[in-house]
Amino acid sequence: xxxxxxxxxxxxxPGSRSGRPARQADxxxxxxxxxxxxxxxxxxxxxxxxxxxxxYSAIDLxxxxxxLLIARPTRQGFRVIDAFSRxxxxxxxxxxxxxxxxxxxxxxxxxxxxxxDKINRRGVTCMRHVATEACRVAENAPEFLLRVKAETGIxxxxxxxxxxxxxxxxxxxxLIAPGNKHALVxxxxxxxxxxxxxxxxxxxxxxxxxxxSIPWGVVNLSERFAxxxxxxxxxxxxxxxxxxxxxxxxxxxxHRVGDVIRKRHTQxxxxxxxxxxxxxxxxxxxRYQRDKVDGAWMKSRDIYALSQRVAHMSHTxxxxxxxxxxxxxxxxxxxxxxxxxxxxxxxxxxxxxxxxGIREGILRSLMQTEQEPLRAGAGRR
Numbered sequence: 001x002x003x004x005x006x007x008x009x010x011x012x013x014p015g016s017r018s019g020r021p022a023r024q025a026d027x028x029x030x031x032x033x034x035x036x037x038x039x040x041x042x043x044x045x046x047x048x049x050x051x052x053x054x055x056y057s058a059i060d061l062x063x064x065x066x067x068l069l070i071a072r073p074t075r076q077g078f079r080v081i082d083a084f085s086r087x088x089x090x091x092x093x094x095x096x097x098x099x100x101x102x103x104x105x106x107x108x109x110x111x112x113x114x115x116x117d118k119i120n121r122r123g124v125t126c127m128r129h130v131a132t133e134a135c136r137v138a139e140n141a142p143e144f145l146l147r148v149k150a151e152t153g154i155x156x157x158x159x160x161x162x163x164x165x166x167x168x169x170x171x172x173x174x175l176i177a178p179g180n181k182h183a184l185v186x187x188x189x190x191x192x193x194x195x196x197x198x199x200x201x202x203x204x205x206x207x208x209x210x211x212x213s214i215p216w217g218v219v220n221l222s223e224r225f226a227x228x229x230x231x232x233x234x235x236x237x238x239x240x241x242x243x244x245x246x247x248x249x250x251x252x253x254x255h256r257v258g259d260v261i262r263k264r265h266t267q268x269x270x271x272x273x274x275x276x277x278x279x280x281x282x283x284x285x286x287r288y289q290r291d292k293v294d295g296a297w298m299k300s301r302d303i304y305a306l307s308q309r310v311a312h313m314s315h316t317x318x319x320x321x322x323x324x325x326x327x328x329x330x331x332x333x334x335x336x337x338x339x340x341x342x343x344x345x346x347x348x349x350x351x352x353x354x355x356x357g358i359r360e361g362i363l364r365s366l367m368q369t370e371q372e373p374l375r376a377g378a379g380r381r
Contacts, residue, residue, distance in 0.1 A: 053073075054072070054073065054125050054126055054367075055070060055071075055072055055081070055122055055123055055124045055125050055126075056070070056071050056072070056073070056078070056124065056125075056126050056127065056363050056366050056367060057069065057070045057071075057115075057119050057122070057124040057126075057127040057128075057129070058071075058127070058128055058129070058130075058358075058359040058360075058362035058363050058366075059112070059115055059127075059128075059129035059130065059154070059156075059359070060130060060132070060357070060358040060359050060362075061088075061090065061108065061112070061129070061130065061131040061132070061135070061156060062090070062091075062131075062132050062133065062134070062189055062190050062191075063089075063090055063091030063094075063132065063133050063134040063189055063190025063191035063192075063217055063219050063220075064087060064088070064089055064090070064091065064189070064190030064191075064217075064218065064219050064273075064331065065085060065086065065087055065088065065190070065273070066084075066085070066086050066088045066090075066108060066111040066112060066115070067083075067084070067085045067359055068082075068083060068084040068085070068115040068118065068119075068359070069082075069083050069359040069360070069363060070082040070083070070118060070119065070122050070124060071363050073367045077174075077364075078363055078364075078367060081122060082118050082122055084111075084114055084115055084118060086111040086114070087327045087328075088104070088107040088108045088111050089104055089107065089190075089219065090104050090105070090107070090108045090134045090135075090190075091104070091133065091134030091138075091190050091191045091217075091219050091220065092104050092219065092223075093223070094134050094137060094138050094191065094220070095191075095219075095220040095223055095224065096223070098137060098138060098139050099138055099139050099140050100134065100135075100138045100140055100141065100144050105144050105147065108144075108148075109147065109148060109151055109152065112148055112151075112152045112154055113151070113152050115129075115152070115154065116152040116153055116154050119154075126366055127366075128157065128362045128365075128366060129154055129155060129156050129157065130156065130157050130158070130159045130163075130164075130167075130358065130362065131145075131156045131157070131158045131159070132158075132159065132164055132189065132191070132192075132358075133161075133189060133190065133191035133192040133213075133217065134190065134191050135156070135158045136158055136160075136161070137191070141158060145158070161192070161194065161211075161213035162211065164187075164194055164213070164358065165194050165196045165208065165211040165213070166208060166361070167357075167358045167361030167362055167365065168185060168187045168194060168196060168271060168357050168358055168361060169185055169196050169198055169206055169208060169361070170360070170361035170364050170365060171271070171354075171356045171357045171358060171359065171360035171361030171362075171364065172185065172269060172271050172354040172356045172357060172360070172361075173198075173204070173206045174204075175269055175294075175295055175352055175354050175356075176198070176200060176204065176206070176267055176269060177267055177352070178204070179265060180200055180265050180266060180267045181199070181200055181265040181266065182197070182198060182199055182200060182260050182265065182266040182267075183198040183200060183206070183266065183267045183268070183269055184196070184197055184198070184257060184266065184267075184268050184269070184346070185198055185269045185270075185271065186268075186269075186270055186271070186272075186342055187270075187271045187272050187357055187358075188217060188218065188270070188272035188273075188274045188275065188335050188338050188339065189217040189218070189272065190217045190218055190219040190220075190331075191215075191217045191219055191220050192213050192214060192215055192216065192217050193213075193214040193216060193217055193244070193338055194211065194212075194213055194214075195211060195212045195213075195214065195248075195251055195342075196208055196210075196211045197209050197210040197211065197251075197255050197257060209255070210251075210254060210255045212247065212250070212251045212254075214244060214247040214248075215247075216243060216244055216247070216338065217334075217338075218273075218274065218331040218332070218334040218335045218338070219331065219334075221240055221243075221244075221334040221337065221338065222330055222331055222333070222334040224243075225237075225239055225240045225243075225334070226240075226330065226333065226334065228330055229315045229330065230315065231311075231312065231313065231314055231315060231333065232311075232333060234312075237311055237333070237337055240333075240334060240337035240338075241337045241338075241340050241341045241344070242341075244337065244338050244341035244342075245341045245344070245345060248341060248342065248345040249345075252345060252346075257346055258346055258347075261346055261347065261348060266348070267352060268346075268348050268350070268351045268352065269351070269352050269354055270339070270351055270352070270353060270354065271353075271354035271355070271356065271357040272335065272357075273328065273331075273332075273335065274332060274335025274336065274338065274339055275339065275351070275353050275354075276288075276293050276294075276353060276355050277323055277324060277328065277332055277335075278298070278303060278306050278307060278310070278336070278339070279293045279296050279298060279353040280292075280293055280323040281306060281310070281321065281323055281324075282296075282298055282302060282303075282306055283296065285322075285323060286322060287322050287323065288322075288323050290355050293353055293355050294353065294354060294355035294356060295352065295353065295354070296352070296353045297350050297351070297352055297353070298350060298351050298352075298353060299349060299350050300343050300348055300349055300350060300351060303339065303343060303351060304340060304343060307336035307339055307340055308336075308340075310324075310332060310333070310336055311333050311336045311337070315329050315330065318332060318333075
């Protein structure tokens, strides 16, 4: 069954739409301080009404990674039945010429073909597949979307930074510990870093009261300040920290996060490959284990010491770490610099790690429009 046949059988509009994407007026330094984003209206079904129906898929095509989750809803959230992740480096070189390269598009299309095969084999009936920063800023993104549709059958929806922030919070909000009144959620991506200031309401519901999309992620920050295979000298590393700090100052001025943190009851929640990688190193894992990393707590002083150690390793030493590897050996340095800037801006004692984010947010959003509200939580992978 094709992707379009699956949608037609269910009588649903596809979650993602092809065609020319909505473009951002300005892809740099975006902030949102007006009315918070609201979650979709939830429909309540009688007991047993919709829990066994439907197979859902979510794709997050970012600047560095292509990720897929396929899941079935359960009474406790959803159960992941298939997953896929591959580093495609779609945004490689975009910061220099605002265009996706042919090589990068080839890598992404090959990964999306794997996703399409899994989606068809699993009989997915409801889906939403999104692309983020690299496609937001690339001039040839519309042509890329048409190619993806023609070669894979997948419709990609280029989402705004605001929508990316909303989905990231939806995906990991269940990790906000009881008793907290606020949370700062951040997602260090390949081409941007999202900061989301969240107010925690009754029933552990959340409301986004402000956000910023910083135009620096691990890919474009590495391209700007580092050379492949070479560890940046200390002054270059500090330059990476500094360029991110300049954006954080604007966020602090807008939302006075520091004043709220001093009153306590504020949690920091990090969702990104950088944070999960450092957590796996902190836990001395011989290989990456999601069940141990997702939801783990790390003290800020331990994160700082570990990020400094990783950033000053040689490329060969980082590549030899089982939870880093060759493909991430350069990018993790830029990630450490971004993380160090965030922790340095606000004095918080600890950080909770989330191995979940946009994909989980998409799944929750899709499921909540069709069935009884579910407690957020990704199943085992």
